[in-house]
Amino acid sequence: xxxxxxxxxxxxxxxxxxxxxxxxxxxxxxxxxxxxxxxxxxxxxxxxxxxxxxxxxxxxxxxxxxxxxxxxxxxxxxxxxxxxxxxxxxxxxxxxxxxxxxxxxxxxxxxxxxxxxxxxxxxxxxxxxxxxxxxxxxxxxxxxxxxxxxxxxxxxxxxxxxxxxxxxxxxxxxxxxxxxxxxxxxxxxxxxxxxxxxxxxxxxxxxxxxxxxxxxxxxxxxxxxxxxxxxxxxxxxxxxxxxxxxxxxxxxxxxxxxxxxxxxxxxxxxxxxxxxxxxxxxxxxxxxxxxxxxxxxxxxxxxxxxxxxxxxxxxxxxxxxxxxxxxxxxxxxxxxxxxxxxxxxxxxxxxxxxxxxxxxxxxxxxxxxxxxxxxxxxxxxxxxxxxxxxxxxxxxxxxxxxxxxxxxxxxxxxxxxxxxxxxxxxxxxxxxxxxxxxxxxxxxxxxxxxxxxxxxxxxxxxxxxxxxxxxxxxxxxxxxxxxxxxxxxxxxxxxxxxxxxxxxxxxxxxxxxxxxxxxxxxxxxxxxxxxxxxxxxxxxxxxxxxxxxxxxxxxxxxxxxxxxxxxxxxxxxxxxxxxxxxxxxxxxxxxxxxxxxxxxxxxxxxxxxxxxxxxxxxxxxxxxxxxxxxxxxxxxxxxxxxxxxxxxxxxxxxxxxxxxxxxxxxxxxxxxxxxxxxxxxxxxxxxxxxxxxxxxxxxxxxxxxxxxxxxxxxxxxxxxxxxxxxxxxxxxxxxxxxxxxxxxxxxxxxxxxxxxxxxxxxxxxxxxxxxxxxxxxxxxxxxxxxxxxxxxxxxxxxxxxxxxxxxxxxxxxxxxxxxxxxxxxxxxxxxxxxxxxxxxxxxxxxxxxxxxxxxxxxxxxxxxxxxxxxxxxxx
Amino acid sequence: xxxxxxxxxxxxxxxxxxxxxxxxxxxxxxxxxxxxxxxxxxxxxxxxxxxxxxxxxxxxxxxxxxxxxxxxxxxxxxxxxxxxxxxxxxxxxxxxxxxxxxxxxxxxxxxxxxxxxxx
Numbered sequence: 001x002x003x004x005x006x007x008x009x010x011x012x013x014x015x016x017x018x019x020x021x022x023x024x025x026x027x028x029x030x031x032x033x034x035x036x037x038x039x040x041x042x043x044x045x046x047x048x049x050x051x052x053x054x055x056x057x058x059x060x061x062x063x064x065x066x067x068x069x070x071x072x073x074x075x076x077x078x079x080x081x082x083x084x085x086x087x088x089x090x091x092x093x094x095x096x097x098x099x100x101x102x103x104x105x106x107x108x109x110x111x112x113x114x115x116x117x118x119x120x121x122x123x124x125x126x127x128x129x130x131x132x133x134x135x136x137x138x139x140x141x142x143x144x145x146x147x148x149x150x151x152x153x154x155x156x157x158x159x160x161x162x163x164x165x166x167x168x169x170x171x172x173x174x175x176x177x178x179x180x181x182x183x184x185x186x187x188x189x190x191x192x193x194x195x196x197x198x199x200x201x202x203x204x205x206x207x208x209x210x211x212x213x214x215x216x217x218x219x220x221x222x223x224x225x226x227x228x229x230x231x232x233x234x235x236x237x238x239x240x241x242x243x244x245x246x247x248x249x250x251x252x253x254x255x256x257x258x259x260x261x262x263x264x265x266x267x268x269x270x271x272x273x274x275x276x277x278x279x280x281x282x283x284x285x286x287x288x289x290x291x292x293x294x295x296x297x298x299x300x301x302x303x304x305x306x307x308x309x310x311x312x313x314x315x316x317x318x319x320x321x322x323x324x325x326x327x328x329x330x331x332x333x334x335x336x337x338x339x340x341x342x343x344x345x346x347x348x349x350x351x352x353x354x355x356x357x358x359x360x361x362x363x364x365x366x367x368x369x370x371x372x373x374x375x376x377x378x379x380x381x382x383x384x385x386x387x388x389x390x391x392x393x394x395x396x397x398x399x400x401x402x403x404x405x406x407x408x409x410x411x412x413x414x415x416x417x418x419x420x421x422x423x424x425x426x427x428x429x430x431x432x433x434x435x436x437x438x439x440x441x442x443x444x445x446x447x448x449x450x451x452x453x454x455x456x457x458x459x460x461x462x463x464x465x466x467x468x469x470x471x472x473x474x475x476x477x478x479x480x481x482x483x484x485x486x487x488x489x490x491x492x493x494x495x496x497x498x499x500x501x502x503x504x505x506x507x508x509x510x511x512x513x514x515x516x517x518x519x520x521x522x523x524x525x526x527x528x529x530x531x532x533x534x535x536x537x538x539x540x541x542x543x544x545x546x547x548x549x550x551x552x553x554x555x556x557x558x559x560x561x562x563x564x565x566x567x568x569x570x571x572x573x574x575x576x577x578x579x580x581x582x583x584x585x586x587x588x589x590x591x592x593x594x595x596x597x598x599x600x601x602x603x604x605x606x607x608x609x610x611x612x613x614x615x616x617x618x619x620x621x622x623x624x625x626x627x628x629x630x631x632x633x634x635x636x637x638x639x640x641x642x643x644x645x646x647x648x649x650x651x652x653x654x655x656x657x658x659x660x661x662x663x664x665x666x667x668x669x670x671x672x673x674x675x676x677x678x679x680x681x682x683x684x685x686x687x688x689x690x691x692x693x694x695x696x697x698x699x700x701x702x703x704x705x706x707x708x709x710x711x712x713x714x715x716x717x718x719x720x721x722x723x724x725x726x727x728x729x730x731x732x733x734x735x736x737x738x739x740x741x742x743x744x745x746x747x748x749x750x751x752x753x754x755x756x757x758x759x760x761x762x763x764x765x766x767x768x769x770x771x772x773x774x775x776x777x778x779x780x781x782x783x784x785x786x787x788x789x790x791x792x793x794x795x796x797x798x799x800x801x802x803x804x805x806x807x808x809x810x811x812x813x814x815x816x817x818x819x820x821x822x823x824x825x826x827x828x829x830x831x832x833x834x835x836x837x838x839x840x841x842x843x844x845x846x847x848x849x850x851x852x853x854x855x856x857x858x859x860x861x862x863x864x865x866x867x868x869x870x871x872x873x874x875x
Numbered sequence: 876x877x878x879x880x881x882x883x884x885x886x887x888x889x890x891x892x893x894x895x896x897x898x899x900x901x902x903x904x905x906x907x908x909x910x911x912x913x914x915x916x917x918x919x920x921x922x923x924x925x926x927x928x929x930x931x932x933x934x935x936x937x938x939x940x941x942x943x944x945x946x947x948x949x950x951x952x953x954x955x956x957x958x959x960x961x962x963x964x965x966x967x968x969x970x971x972x973x974x975x976x977x978x979x980x981x982x983x984x985x986x987x988x989x990x991x992x993x994x
Contacts, residue, residue: 007956010946011907014955015926018908021951042927050927054934 008051012044069393077394083366084398086766087359091402091448093759094355096409097348099440103410104417105341107431109334114249116189120288121329122153122297123252126280126305128320136322137280140273142308146284149304152292157187160282161254162265163533165728168233169222172726174533177211177235178259179268185212187287188249194218195229195244202261209240209264215248217257240264252333253283277315278657285329298326317582319593337421340749344417346826347501347756354497354760356448358767361490363395363452365774368483388453395452403445410437420748455486484775488807491764491771495811495852498757498764499844500819505750505757506840512750515743518682521675522570523611524736526561528709529569531730532720533699544625544696546723551603551701553719559707564606567698570677570735571742581657583688585642586665594656595686597638598678603692607633607672609704610735617649617670624669624691631694633670635687653688666690680742709734761851764811769855772804776859783866793864800863804856805849812845885921892924892932894975897941897960897968904959906949907933933958941967 016037023033041047053061077084112118124146128136137160138146147156158181166175182200190197193215202210211233213222222228231242240260262268272279288297305324309316316322327335367374374387382390411433418431532550534543547565554563567573580596604620607613615636624631632653639648652665672689676682692698705712713732720729733741740747776783783796899905899913910933911924936942941964949955960968 010954011930011956014906014949014951014953015908015930017951017953018906018949018955022912040926042925047927047930050931051934054931054938 008048012041012047016041065389066393069389070397072390073393073397077397080366083362084401087362087398088401088405090355090359090763091399091445092405092409093763094348094352095403095406095441095444095448096413097756097759098345098352098444099407099437100410100413100417101341101344101348102440103414103434103436104421104431105345106436107434108337108341108421113330113333114190114247115329116191117287118189118330119328121187121189122286122288122294123327123329123332124284124286124301125325125327125332126284126322127325128322133320138282138284139277139280140282141275141277142280143282143284145308146301146304149307150297150300152289152297152300153286154289155183155187155287157181157184157285157287158282159184159253159259159285160268161256162267164235164258164260164264165533165726166233166235166258167726168231169228172728174531174728174730175257176254177264178254178256179262179265180259181262184259184285185246187285189287190249191247192244193247194226195242197244197246198259198261202263205263205269207261207263209235209238209261210243211235211240211258211260211264213242213245213258214251214256215246216251216255218245221257235260235264237266238264250333252329277312294326294328301326317593341421343504344752347504347753350497350501351756351760351763352444354494354501354763354767356451357490357493357497358763358770359398359448360452360455361487361494361767361770364455364483364487364490365770367391367455368774368778392449392453395449399445399449399452402448403441406445407437407441410441417752420745420752487771487774491767491807492811492814494760494764494767495808495848496815496818498760499812499815499848500822501753501757501760502844502847503815503819503841505753506843507837508746508750508753510837510840512743512746515680515746520570520682520735520739521612521673522735523704524739525734526705526709527610527735528703528705528712528716528732529572529735529738530701530703530713530716530732531569531699531728532701533728533730539697541696543698544693547603547692547698547701549723550720553723554701554703554716557712557715557719559705559712560703561706562605562609562704564609564702565603565692565698566606566610566700566702567601567692568677569700569731569738570610570675571680572731572733572738573700574678574742580686581655581660583653583655583657585653586651588642595641597686597688599655600677600687600689601692601695601698602689603698606689606702609702610675611704612675613673614670615673617668619670620689620691620693622693625693628694630664630666631669631691632666633672633689634668635672635685635689636674637684638686638688639668639671641686680739680746761847764848765851765855768804768807768852769858771807772800772856772859773862775803776800776863779863780866783863784868784870787866787868796866797860797864800860801853801856804852804860808849808852812848816841816845885918891975892928893936894968894971895922895924896929896932896936896958897964897971900942900958900960900964901968904945904957906947906955906957908949908955910958936964940964 016034019037019040020030020033023036024030028036113121115121125134126136126138126142127134138158143156143158160179162177162179163174164177165172166177180198182198182203185197185199192212195212197212198210201207213228218224218228228242229244232239233242234240235258246259267273273281286297288294301324309322377387377390378384414431414433414437421431532547534546551563551565554560580598582594583597584594602620604622604624607619614633616639617633620631620633634642634648634653639646642648642653643651648668648671650667650669652667654663654665656663672687674682674685675687676685677687678685701716703709703712703716710732716732717729720727786796787793895914896910899910899917905913907926907930911926911929914922914924933942933944937944937958941961942958943961944956944958947955947957
């Protein structure tokens, strides 16, 4: 249907031949006839074009016009390389940060879990907020009760964590393992990639020991070796056969390397586990029955739980405020990362807004400079639409380049942000670069392009008919009040947004500084903590003998000042010992509202080794052993709270938690300073220390070194391996290393937000300097006149400086108002939003004002050095 | 044929070229040059069709389906494209002719109220 371009030529040629023939027949000279025919025909190329245009689909015409516009834009930008580079880099920063963070947010918060029918998967948690336990877990009896009394769940799965010494894959090591019932994997909706998973037939004390490997462990530590299935491994004293490998899935509640059936853990089979209502160590998952809603399940579970608590009042003291939290698994997994990710996204959004308004400023200034060019083009007949299209093409080109660079920047950023987010949610571990990066980048670039194209005013829209003005187009720079206002508005916006970011980053930094300078009560630098986990069966006389010999041998090493055994490495083992146990002291009696204290087992010399002073009484000695009088050392907070008269020494206390069986009074022989080994923000610590020889559950060595503690890692390991070749010796770090580790997320957070704030500050400074420089150069004449009528150059300098400070001051005020308004709105949807204190706010304001003054210095100096004669002649 | 003085020449009214082409082709097929000549001759040299508008117009009409084109050999012994009305083109011609007479009638009522009223 569509004719070939050659046909157009044939047709034109045919027409010419006829035309010439006719003229010759009329008697014209052949050559003259040909010329006349050509003249009469007109522009052949033009006609060929218009014939082709008829046959072209519409979009092709548009595309051609756009291509033309882009080429013009490219040429015009080549004359403004500096501007183009600034705009592209600024936009790239804004787009890159947003694309990367959005990509992570999408994958962590919005992506469904791999679990089959994940929306019906529910995580059930027992809380005891009265004693500060967000997760008190469940005992087997509790699960049995709940299981038998609800119908809104089709099945429950249980999961508990336990440390095993694993032998069979290289060196023996301690691994974190999950112990699950046969329904767990069915409830979780997970499949094996190899072999099979644990099934109901693997339940019970008579089943064979079986273990499933997690995908991460299998692929990273075992190099995805398929032959491991069927192999027999040793877990502590028992053996288990590897039956399969789990598909990659979010590990929850805890990242483990293997998941085994109940029979592999002697602890799970003993009577305490089976019958004690308060022996809680199991996490509970449920799958909603078909047709059951989350609300119905919540109500039914709460009712069943309340009934259960009524039946066993002893196990549920009212003061502990025990209740159930029922959440969809996905929400549960993503909850900790939600706040931090949304904060990041907001920060990135602010950076983009700052970048866009800075770019808008640059483009606005440029458009004033080229007002003349636009006026000339309008005079030559360019329609407003055509001019707008040119501007759009330029901004599209800039923003496109910015987006490409931004997406390139975003790719490595995704893994950085992902690693950071992984500290809050395990989901972020497998964040990858995906297509959302591209479309977020494209969308932002598009938004910026349209914004930028509509900022400059067109000459045609200001003057009624540009052609009628003839050549009355401005020769110099002419800054209309409107343009000036807009420039300033953008600068104020940048300052305001930067202020919000700076204040936020300041608050986060202040919190970090407070954390890092907080006195922990420990000697952080000189103390090396080493995990020496003994198998559970060894606890007792065997472990006492083992650690006695180990400490004696390590103490003889050169460079070792003191060695002691303990059971909790500060912060690193936080939470492992649960929310603490109930106790009471003589003369107080016992009730369900007994206070909770942490239980620690330490050897003689522990306090001296870790640097916690004993403020009254004595340390444990070798005589505090089984068979002798039962003694304890308490923390200062316990002494002060329980014995307000200051007579704690030699009084007695005992545990009242049913876990301990019959109460055994213990005499307080010492009071140690408070040392909070659970929370990273140190607070009062209610801790009761037992002598290790009377309660021999411990597996940590604390070595106080005179020199570099790290130099002791190898000799200590050798000594212990020399005593028992199969004994794991792990995670040797100084307490300072441990503290740095637990503070790493805070530090990273401060780093990320400071980075954002720094970029924002930089852009804002460039913005102020740009606006003032432009305003000064546009007002050369004004300054010339001022100088001519007697203004001192210093007055001009002060004038420009005060303009810059004025912009900054208005921006800061707007930022403070807007920031608090935003925080107020955000506080409704985001929990624990940190609000900056006075210091960070003042700091941010001072920093911005200082930056504004520095940014205005250069333009101000130029204004004061205007050459009067030149300035007056310039127009 | 003497060239008419320029001031006698009329500007082709916007939108009428298509109608003139359809009308010219009413009696049979013709090539572009012939169509231009025919319009000029029929209007007593008052209307002159620029080749720059004629050929794009022809192609537009073909694209709309009102004309069809065939290659043939012209009097100049050259390849030439002959245009011919299609059925749709004939219908379109009738429509345009109607609209045209209505337009002429309406305009003359405005311009010559007395004459028009007499009719």
